[in-house]
Amino acid sequence: MVSDLFPLMLKGAETSRRGKRLVGPIDLSLDGQGLCVVMGPNGSGKTTLLRLMHGTARLTGGEVTWACDTATARHHQAFVFQQPVVLRRTVEENLTYPLQLRGVARKAARASAQKWAAKVGLGPHLQRRAMVLSGGEQQKLAIARALITDPALVFLDEPTASLDGRAMREIEAILLQAKADGTRLILSTHDMGQARRIADQVVFMLGGKVHETGTAPAFFEAPQTPEARAFLQGDIVE
Amino acid sequence: MRSLRVTLTALVIACLIALPLAALLAVRRFRWRRATIAMLNALMGLPPVVVGLIVYIFLSRSGPFGALGLLFTPTAMIIAQVIIIVPLIASIAHQSLRELWAEYHDLLISLNVTQMQKVRTLLWDARRALLTAALAGFGRGIGEVGAIMIVGGNIDNATRVLTTAIALETGKGEFALALALGFVLIALALGVNLLIHWVGQTERDSRW
Numbered sequence: 001m002v003s004d005l006f007p008l009m010l011k012g013a014e015t016s017r018r019g020k021r022l023v024g025p026i027d028l029s030l031d032g033q034g035l036c037v038v039m040g041p042n043g044s045g046k047t048t049l050l051r052l053m054h055g056t057a058r059l060t061g062g063e064v065t066w067a068c069d070t071a072t073a074r075h076h077q078a079f080v081f082q083q084p085v086v087l088r089r090t091v092e093e094n095l096t097y098p099l100q101l102r103g104v105a106r107k108a109a110r111a112s113a114q115k116w117a118a119k120v121g122l123g124p125h126l127q128r129r130a131m132v133l134s135g136g137e138q139q140k141l142a143i144a145r146a147l148i149t150d151p152a153l154v155f156l157d158e159p160t161a162s163l164d165g166r167a168m169r170e171i172e173a174i175l176l177q178a179k180a181d182g183t184r185l186i187l188s189t190h191d192m193g194q195a196r197r198i199a200d201q202v203v204f205m206l207g208g209k210v211h212e213t214g215t216a217p218a219f220f221e222a223p224q225t226p227e228a229r230a231f232l233q234g235d236i237v238e
Numbered sequence: 239m240r241s242l243r244v245t246l247t248a249l250v251i252a253c254l255i256a257l258p259l260a261a262l263l264a265v266r267r268f269r270w271r272r273a274t275i276a277m278l279n280a281l282m283g284l285p286p287v288v289v290g291l292i293v294y295i296f297l298s299r300s301g302p303f304g305a306l307g308l309l310f311t312p313t314a315m316i317i318a319q320v321i322i323i324v325p326l327i328a329s330i331a332h333q334s335l336r337e338l339w340a341e342y343h344d345l346l347i348s349l350n351v352t353q354m355q356k357v358r359t360l361l362w363d364a365r366r367a368l369l370t371a372a373l374a375g376f377g378r379g380i381g382e383v384g385a386i387m388i389v390g391g392n393i394d395n396a397t398r399v400l401t402t403a404i405a406l407e408t409g410k411g412e413f414a415l416a417l418a419l420g421f422v423l424i425a426l427a428l429g430v431n432l433l434i435h436w437v438g439q440t441e442r443d444s445r446w
Contacts, residue, residue: 056347079348085341088363097359098349 005066005073005152006032006184012062013052023048023208025062030186032152034200035179037216038188041237045208046188047082050155053186054079078146082158084138086130091122094130094141098149116144120174136167143171147178154178156187160194172198192232196220204228206237241399242426244312244386245379248319252379253372256324260331260371261357264339275332281325286318290385293318297389310391315399318385323375330374334367335360369438373431380427400426 007029014024023045030036038046051057053064055074066073078098087094095113096106104112117123120140125133130141139159146154156175160168176198179185189195195202199216204223212219212228223229231237263275295301297309297317308314338360346356361368383401390397392406400423407416 054348056344074350079344081344085345087342087345087359088338101349101351101355 004068005076006030007067008053009065010053010062011065013059013064014061015048015052015057016060021208023052026052026210028203028210028213030201032184035175035185035187035198036201036203037195037199038186038203038205039190039192039195039231040205040211041190041231044205046190046205047157048208049203049205050079050157050186050188054155076152078149078151078154080139080142080146080154080156080159082161084135084142086133086138086141088131089129090127091117091130091133091141092126095145095148098145102149112148116148120144121170136163136170139163139167139171140174143174147183151183153184153186156185158188158190160189160191168194192234204231240312240397241380241401241423242430244315244399245319245376248316248323248379249372249376251316252320252323252327252375255320256328256371256375257331257361257368258357260328260335261360263328263332264335264360265353265356278325278329278332282329284322284325285384286322286382287384287388289321290318290388293321293385293389309389310393310397312390312397314389315386315397318389319379319382322382322385323379326378327371327375330371331364331368334364334371338364366438369434373434376430377427380423380430
């Protein structure tokens with residue numbers, strides 16, 4: 001299924017608000033393999049780039065194209081936010097929600113919810129209110145809810161930014177498992193360590209533009225631009 | 239019991255109008271949205287007597303809906319109460335739905351849900367807050383006297399309700415009876431409130 005969506009192409013894609021360009025113009029091509037990490041300092045446009053690709057930020061110039069039509073591509077995507085968004089329902093109802101929207105029968109949806117809750121370690125909390133879960137548990141729930149529809153592509157916007165080490169490790173394990181199951185992941189982060197641990201490809205952003213792209217080993221071992229080098233060394237890049 | 243029947247009927251109709259309206263105001267961006275919200279807020283303070291007067295004019299023999307013969311019937315009283323409590327319920331409901339929408343916005347947009355699904359999700363997940371809105375509407379309706387006195391006419395065995403009976407008995411100097419009726423009214427209002435509160439509580443550990 002993954003190959004049906006890709007390649008994803010951005011040609012001169014940009015988004016502006018009130019005449020001010022927030023991101024772009026961006027030219028980028030992504031294939032359907034592995035885990036792509038979008039890196040860069042705060043305000044470099046990582047979130048906006050993810051939203052542009054997902055189709056929830058307004059494209060004010062250029063184009064974003066998929067191998068299939070946009071509506072079909074959108075149907076096979078999910079998005080996980082930096083601050084987990086959980087519905088004011090139980091864990092199980094949170095998980096069945098996207099399935100119900102797609103008309104999956106209640107029984108099948110519940111079975112699927114049980115399976116996914118177990119997968120992300122929320123099995124014992126199935127009937128608890130999602131709002132009372134810890135931050136890390138809520139984010140795991142959000143990721144499970146994104147994965148439950150078996151999407152070809154999941155965007156994750158700094159999913160571990162506000163979490164501690166243990167929750168981060170658990171979430172990375174879930175993501176690597178999803179990747180192994182064939183889901184394409186595009187994740188933004190400004191956590192260098194995380195990028196080194198899980199990235200297959202890197203898109204380095206600076207000032208609203210894609211500054212450098214490459215495979216993870218190439219980028220981390222031999223960055224091409226001085227800004228990327230400085231960023232990797234932990235210098236402040238703006 | 240006529241009091242209860244009139245107000246509960248008005249409440250159900252008002253909720254059917256006000257809740258979807260409040261949800262739409264929360265999720266849709268249309269041209270007159272702000273104006274509509276401002277108007278609803280302003281209408282919360284609508285004097286019932288004026289509503290009664292206007293409904294009277296519309297329903298009276300020479301009015302546009304005179305042919306329906308609704309004036310001085312419970313139906314006319316229900317219409318007046320609906321007009322009085324819709325803005326109240328819609329405004330209170332809109333407040334909580336707007337907050338919930340701010341919380342859910344990104345997720346629901348990302349899930350590409352239809353307008354209808356958005357409204358249903360919001361109404362369902364905010365149901366406890368909406369119950370409060372409905373209770374406020376019930377409180378305003380059950381205690382209302384000005385409008386239903388005008389459009390109902392306070393006819394014995396037909397359109398006399400607790401509030402209008404109290405007004406009448408007080409006017410006649412029958413304070414004991416008026417006071418007794420007053421206690422019945424209070425008991426009724428409290429009873430319905432407690433009942434709804436209890437229904438809400440039965441959903442366990444639903445505190446946020």
